[in-house]
Amino acid sequence: MVDLTLDGPRGPKPRRAISGRNIMIYGTLIVVALYYLIPLYVMVVTSLKGLPEIRMGNIFAPPVEITFEPWVKAWSEACTGLNCDGLQRGFWNSVRITVPSVIVSILIASINGYALANWRFKGAELFFAILMIGAFIPYQVMLYPMVILLRELGLYGSLTGLVLVHTVFGMPILTLLFRNYFATLPDELFKAARVDGTGFWGIYFRIMLPLSLPIFVVAVILQVTGIWNDFLFGVVYTRPQYYPMTVQLNNIVNTTTGVKEYNVNMAATILTGLVPLVIYFVSGRLFVRGIAAGAVKG
């Protein structure tokens, strides 16, 4: 990496590392970064303190005596309503909601995108345009008719119903993502396969799918974080025993009865935010690509 042969200076004259300009740029960015990190820091330290210490000290002080009891309590004892088995119920509900929703929604949207990009038929663009505009309709407008539909299908209050809801409302962004990606794949591949007599599904499963793993990863990231973080659909379309983690967190923290256990609340908050945070930190640039996909023109 470093060129060790000394044959005189090359390239532009290096700028001084410490200049007024740099101090301003890095100074501002560091201050802003600290502001962004403070809530995370406060969450962690609060969750490791005992209640008396929280009442006495200030929220920024590191814990004098580290205790993991709030975490245990948040996971397995915190109460919502009559249930006192902690957030674990919500965690497993969220898993049971997220996994099938992600698989089904991505499968359907990728096939949609494939049909739109490679097998254009009359009217396809119109449906796609409606889908794109539909992405901006406030969910509140479609909330109640969806209740009726799910009730008619016998799915209201069930996990399957919620999976259907996530599939439907995730469709615009995912279809856009896949359509745009498939459109960038070289057309020759598609034509060669057609000449070889491969059909619609054959091309999808044997050529498109293996070629588009990166975009599938982006879609998984987008969907896992989106569905895990959902609150509205969880509260409207499921029964309390199926409430996802976000709804349960809200119920634990904003309960009006009993002593406010700030440390347990913060432990519960971290636990709820953990899955999307881990995905975010592990995926890095792919996450950015996922959220930028919504902003790329269709």
Added chain:
Amino acid sequence: MAQSNVSGRPFRLFRNLNAKIAAIPMILTALVIFVGFSLWTVVYSFTKSGLLPRQDFVGLMQYERLWSNTKWLISIQNLLIFGICMLVFSFVIGFVLACLMDQKIRFEGVFRTILLYPFALSFVVTGVVWQWLLNPDLGIQSVMRGFGWESFAFDPLNNSRIVMFGVVIAALWQGTGFVMVLLLAGLRGIDDEIWKATRIDGIPTWKTYLFVVVPMLRPVMVTTLVIVTAGIVKVYDLVVAQTNGGPGVSSEVPAKYVYDQMFLNQNLGQGFAASTMMLITVAIIIIPWAYLEFGGRKRG
């Protein structure tokens, strides 16, 4: 599975049949859910539906009641405060940060990761965290007082006059990184020649950003604006988690009004009317944009 797409008789409906079958979920979603459900809600907003939807048409009665309901008027006012603050601050801060990040700085990845991580979190998490940070007895206010600034008072969550600003602070924490990332992507798309040209002309960097780059970023700015605005209109879980509409009704928002009317007050008609108003608001933003963005391109 692989059906022949070249049928002997070229019958229009069956041409490309597999693609059409594959697109059925999309077609159903577009027509039944997005178009059908929206129309259904609009139609039923003219009825006297209570606990259950009824075809008992009463004209504009629900809208008259809506616009004379204090809670709704407060919701609209709050949405305006929230929306204007969010747009102004997230764009100004987001743009300044994007410009700073664009200075070929070191550790860009680290800074970007830090500025964007709240965006990965649920609004519920954000609301709960900021409820704790803004706790008057134990949060930021008490810490500042502990430092010796005895008269420091910042208790938005219990002060109905400024409670929306408490929500704005939390929303900015979560959303500014998103604006920054999109604008940064736009900045990266600007041709290096532009920079060379302005440098040769001796135009100061800040002037270049303000008068050359901002106009060039217009497409990205508009797209970001539309996405952020559509998000603002939908704001719901953040308010529920952070203030639950309180103190009193001073931080109510339209999306919460809709939910409360439909599922708590068994007043479906009001919920439909309120959500129709939300739909109109979004339509006012989206239709001109979609027209410029997609309509213009077909002709051009």
